[in-house]
């Protein structure tokens with residue numbers, strides 16, 4: 001069990017006041033807060049180790065290189081990459097860049113006119129736009145699987161749309177709006193049986209549940225450090241080794257070559273073939289501290305804590321008048337993300353009232369405009385939880401929502 005009250009002491013920002021009230025941070029799907037261990041790792045790196053990696057034959061450079069490469073190995077273990085081989089882990093700027101890397105490097109080489117990329121209506125723009133761009137360039141098509149009324153993927157439709165034309169299936173593991181956890185192991189098996197590749201957008205799953213890339217059959221997995229206690233500016237792409245070896249580089253420059261002559265170049269081995277230029281050394285090293293922190297607690301424990309919070313939130317929120325909740329009814333079928341609307345109040349207005357009470361949620365289309373259209377809304381409000389959140393914070397959210405409803409009800413009455 002997580003003792004969230006105790007654990008909160010590890011997060012300096014959580015003792016902040018916002019508009020004279022204690023911060024209630026419920027915007028974790030956007031980015032999470034950082035424990036002292038991560039902040040200190042960053043500071044320690046700059047105070048004791050800062051040097052460029054892989055190049056220098058001096059102590060600082062060797063230490064920085066070792067620390068950076070150690071994190072690669074930690075990531076390989078964290079997601080249970082085959083044989084925990086670190087060369088299958090590439091560091092990018094974020095999940096978005098990781099997906100762009102696959103679309104550009106793999107898609108640029110392998111997609112042909114008439115090929116299909118199978119996506120879903122619940123994807124984040126990060127797992128849509130890179131595919132739109134490469135599809136247009138290559139004359140390929142994007143195809144979409146719908147959801148049902150509870151926010152689950154329509155698997156029968158998925159099976160029908162998975163054809164010999166499908167060259168890659170790219171699906172989010174967990175929806176950043178609905179919280180739905182998709183049956184990625186089943187999707188992975190279907191994709192492989194159909195002879196196609198499978199990319200998993202793990203931005204909303206790797207931070208929240210135990211990840212095993214082998215179990216889910218992912219050929220590629222993308223996620224971001226900043227959504228799992230780590231610093232901004234670090235993303236991860238896991239790729240099956242033979243795919244990474246076969247694909248051409250994504251970006252060109254220093255570090256990613258083995259030999260350069262005038263007009264010609266040969267590529268470095270994986271993973272360095274995909275890490276052109278000086279990488280985000282300091283933040284990758286601090287990400288290592290975030291992984292240690294999560295691993296110490298255990299991802300099963302993290303998931304259980306979030307399920308308890310979401311179960312409580314669904315119960316107390318659904319008792320509010322005029323509230324519409326989106327996504328699966330059962331907490332075990334979702335992550336700690338709860339999207340909602342209250343009557344006709346615009347989510348931005350809700351968010352503003354909550355902010356005046358120190359409560360941070362997100363309002364808008366959540367970079368999922370096709371899903372908003374599918375839900376027939378322009379926007380939703382979204383509360384999203386993490387390991388340091390408590391049921392008391394959900395009570396504060398509910399109280400503030402009641403106030404918002406009263407206030408806007410009054411505004412509507414005085415207008416008519």
Ligand SMILES: Cc1ncc(COP(=O)(O)O)c(C=O)c1O
Nearest residue numbers: 094095096124126176203204224
């Ligand atoms: C499902 C999903 N995929 C991808 C992303 C993109 O993450 P980043 O902005 O860190 O690249 C997000 C961010 O919210 C997300 O929720």
